[in-house]
Amino acid sequence: xxxxxxxxxxxxxxxxxxxxxxxxxxxxxxxxxxxxxxxxxxxxxxxxxxxxxxxxxxxxxxxxxxxxxxxxxxxxxxxxxxxxxxxxxxxxxxxxxxxxxxxxxxxxxxxxxxxxxxxxxxxxxxxxxxxxxxxxxxxxxxxxxxxxxxxxxxxxxxxxxxxxxxxxxxxxxxxxxxxxxxxxxxxxxxxxxxxxxxxxxxxxxxxxxxxxxxxxxxxxxxxxxxxxxxxxxxxxxxxxxxxxxxxxxxxxxxxxxxxxxxxxxxxxxxxxxxxxxxxxxxxxxxxxxxxxxxxxxxxxxxxxxxxxxxxxxxxxxxxxxxxxxxxxxxxxxxxxxxxxxxxxxxxxx
Ligand code: SAM
Ligand code: SF4
Ligand code: SF4
Numbered sequence: 441x442x443x444x445x446x447x448x449x450x451x452x453x454x455x456x457x458x459x460x461x462x463x464x465x466x467x468x469x470x471x472x473x474x475x476x477x478x479x480x481x482x483x484x485x486x487x488x489x490x491x492x493x494x495x496x497x498x499x500x501x502x503x504x505x506x507x508x509x510x511x512x513x514x515x516x517x518x519x520x521x522x523x524x525x526x527x528x529x530x531x532x533x534x535x536x537x538x539x540x541x542x543x544x545x546x547x548x549x550x551x552x553x554x555x556x557x558x559x560x561x562x563x564x565x566x567x568x569x570x571x572x573x574x575x576x577x578x579x580x581x582x583x584x585x586x587x588x589x590x591x592x593x594x595x596x597x598x599x600x601x602x603x604x605x606x607x608x609x610x611x612x613x614x615x616x617x618x619x620x621x622x623x624x625x626x627x628x629x630x631x632x633x634x635x636x637x638x639x640x641x642x643x644x645x646x647x648x649x650x651x652x653x654x655x656x657x658x659x660x661x662x663x664x665x666x667x668x669x670x671x672x673x674x675x676x677x678x679x680x681x682x683x684x685x686x687x688x689x690x691x692x693x694x695x696x697x698x699x700x701x702x703x704x705x706x707x708x709x710x711x712x713x714x715x716x717x718x719x720x721x722x723x724x725x726x727x728x729x730x731x732x733x734x735x736x737x738x739x740x741x742x743x744x745x746x747x748x749x750x751x752x753x754x755x756x757x758x759x760x761x762x763x764x765x766x767x768x769x770x771x772x773x774x775x776x777x778x779x780x781x782x783x784x785x786x787x788x789x
Contacts, residue, residue, distance in 0.1 A: 452510050453509050453510050453747055453750055453751070454750075454751070455719075455750050455751060455752070455753035455754070456751065456752060456753055456754045457704065457753070457754060457756075459704075459705065459706055459707050459753070460510060460707050461506070461509055461510050461511060461707065461709065461746075461750045462510060462511060462512055462513060462678065462707035462708075463511065463512070463513040463514075463515070463678075463707050463708045463709075464503070464506050464511045464513070464514055464515075464708070464709055464710070464711060465514075465515045465517055465708060465709070465710045465711070465788045465789075466499060466503075466514060466515065466516050466517065466710075466711045466788070467517050467518050467519060467521075467710065467711065467712050467713045467786065467787060467788035468499070468516055468517075468518055468519070468521045468524040468527065468530065468713055469493070469518045469519040469520065469521065469523050469524045469713050470485075470487055470488050470518065470519045470712070470713050470780065470783065470785055470786040471487065471518070471519045471520065471523050472518065472519045472520040472523070472548070472785050473520055473523060473548070473550055473551075473585070473587075474520065474548050474550070474583045474584065474585045475583055475584040475585070476572075476582065476583045476610075477582050477583065477647060478610055478612065478639055478640075478644075478645050478647075478648070479643065479644050479645065479784045479785055479789070480644050480783075480784075480785050481644060481646060481647060482644070482773070485780065485783070485785075486777050486780045487780065488712070488713055488714045488780060488781075488786065489714075492714040492715075492730060493713050493714055494711075494713065494714065494715045494730060494733075496529060496530045496533055497533075498715065498730070498733050499530060499533075499534075499711075500530075500533045500534065500537070501733065501739070502711065502715070502729055502733070502742075503534055503537050503540070504537060504739070505739050505742055505743050505746065506746070507537050507538060507539035507540055508539065508743060509743060509746060509747060509750075511539070511540070512539060512540060512541045512542060513540075513541065513542040513543075513544075514534055514540055514542070514543045514544070515543075515544045515545070515546060515568075515788075516530070516531070516543075516544070516545045516546070517545070517546040517788035517789060518713070518785065518788060519713070519785045519786070519788075520547065520548055520550070520551075521545060521546070521547055522547050522550070522551040522552065522554075522555055523551070527545075527555065527559070528555065528558040528559050528561070528562035528564075529562070531543065531545075531559055531562040531563055531564050532562040532563055535562065535563030535564075536563075542566075543563070543564060543565070544564075544565070544566045544567065544568060545559065545564060545566075545567045545568070546567075546568045546570065546608070546788075546789070547567060547568070547569060547570070547594075548569070548570050548591065549569040549570070549571065549590070549591035549594035549595060550585065550587045550590050550591055550594065551590075551594070552567070552569065552591070552593075552594025552595070552597060552598055553590065553593040553594045553596070553597040556594065556597040556598045556600070556601040556603060557597070557601045559601070559603070560601040560602055560603050564603060565603065565604055566603060566604040566605070566606070567598050567603045567604070567605055567606075568605075568606045568607070568608055568635075569591065569594065569595055569598070569605060569606070569607055569608070569632075570607075570608045570609070570610075571591060571595075571607045571608070571609060571623070571626075572609045572610055572611075572612075572615070572616050573588075573609075573615070573616045573619055574619060574622050574623065574626055575588075575619070576588035576589070578615070578616065582615055595607075595630055595632065596630070599630055599631060599632075605630065605631065605632035606632055606633050606634075606635060606693075607623065607626075607627050607632045607633070607634045607635065608635050608637055609623050609634060609635070609636055609637065610637045610638075610639055611636050611637065611638065611639065611654040611659065612639050612652050612653075612654065613651065613652045613653070613654050614652065615652075617654045620636065620659065620662055620663070621662075621666050624663075624686075624690060624692060627690075628690055633691050633692065633693060634692055634693070635681050635692070635693030635694065635695055636654075636659050636692070636693070636694050636695070637694075637695040637697070638653055638654065638655060638656065638694075638695065638696050638697055638698040638699060639652055639653045639654070639698065640697050640698050640721075640758070641698070641761060641767065641768075641769055641770045642721055642722060642770065642784050642789075643770075643782055643783045643784030643785070643786070643787065644783050644784050644785065645769065645770070645784065646769055646772070646773055647769075648768075648769050648770075649768070649769075650767055653698050653699065655696070655698070655699040656682070656694045656696035656699055656700055657699070659694055660684070660694070663684070663686060663692065667686040667687050667688065667690075668686075668687040669687060670684045670685070670686055670687075670692075671684065671685045672684055672685075673685050673691065677705050678705050678707050680695050680697070680702060680706075680708075681693035681694065681695045682694050682695075682696065697758050698758070698761075698762065699762070701756075701758030701759045701761075701762055702758075703720075703755070703756035703757065703758055703759040704756070704759075706720075706755075706756075709750075710726075710787050710788050711729070712726070712781055712786050712787055712788070713786070714730055714781075715728065715729045715730030715731075715733065716728055716729070716730070716781055717729050717746070717749070718781075718787055719749070719750070719753045719755045720753075720755035720756075720757040721757055721758070721787065721789075722755070722757025722758065722760070722761065722770070723755055723757065724782075726781065727745065727746070727749050729742065729746075732745065
């Protein structure tokens with residue numbers, strides 16, 4: 441598929457704040473086999489209707505359009521993306537898309553051991569596994585899953601398959617804030633960089649409160665106490681994680697979305713599993729691309745709508761939230777039930 445470039449900007453498409461459209465997170469399902477308290481704390485959810493979920497061909501078509509508009513980086517996420525049947529077929533479809541230089545997957549790792557080999561064979565190079573704790577009993581209580589050992593097996597299998605691995609840990613006071621050093625040591629033992637994420641008040645984080653957030657500053661202090669001086673490693677200005685090097689050369693990332701948001705360099709947008717395109721993790725509404733696909737609009741027309749929407753983008757959700765005095769939870773449960781697209785497991789994190 442090729443779009444008539446005379447209708448599109450010759451230079452990179454940028455939003456109203458000068459940020460390029462470069463990175464797309466694709467949620468392939470809103471279902472999940474875990475119930476992390478910061479994301480899906482409830483017993484029951486309003487799921488997206490099955491018939492609304494984009495097929496692989498629909499995702500591929502949209503990715504082609506986005507790539508022609510400048511998107512280079514894709515991340516498959518969810519819900520739990522490995523619950524989507526035959527995900528490696530989608531990987532191979534997207535891998536061969538011209539213009540896409542980076543394709544990654546974020547997973548809770550429970551099903552990774554089963555799929556690591558086929559994902560690698562399909563062309564996946566990197567995987568991010570969410571691992572908040574090394575203690576199975578903590579995970580059982582916090583995320584209502586007994587499958588901690590499966591996650592560790594998944595990490596080993598990914599390593600064996602030759603996939604690059606990063607580990608994501610959301611740090612929550614009173615849950616896992618005494619495990620940061622253990623997680624770094626574990627990461628070191630499996631050749632994976634650990635990224636600590638500040639607890640955010642997004643989507644289903646209905647139990648969020650400021651006092652549970654372990655800030656970037658606190659995390660750095662802890663690391664310095666244990667490892668001595670920590671050096672900032674300068675990388676791309678567009679990456680969400682700040683990277684640091686410990687005295688023993690181990691690298692660690694911190695994603696300070698709550699206390700030091702990085703909206704001014706945000707080149708990311710999100711596609712929900714039902715084809716709603718969101719311009720910000722905190723975005724209230726999105727552009728319905730499923731409708732556009734299923735009502736026979738041409739690639740050219742869809743590209744025009746995407747470009748116009750991006751040009752008008754002014755979203756700075758996390759920065760705006762950080763400026764709210766006496767910040768509390770963002771959404772009440774009823775509001776999440778009324779619009780499941782506000783859920784973190786629907787928009788992909
Ligand atoms: N299920 C997969 C997983 O957990 O890796 C992919 C989807 S999950 C929504 C993507 C990422 O969002 C995970 O790393 C998760 O830890 C993070 N996340 C979810 N809720 C969060 C919150 N309230 N604050 C910060 N990160 C959160
Ligand atoms: Fe946890 Fe990811 Fe599932 Fe959310 S989508 S409950 S973060 S495993
Ligand atoms: Fe980007 Fe929105 Fe996150 Fe800010 S809050 S970094 S604008 S997705």
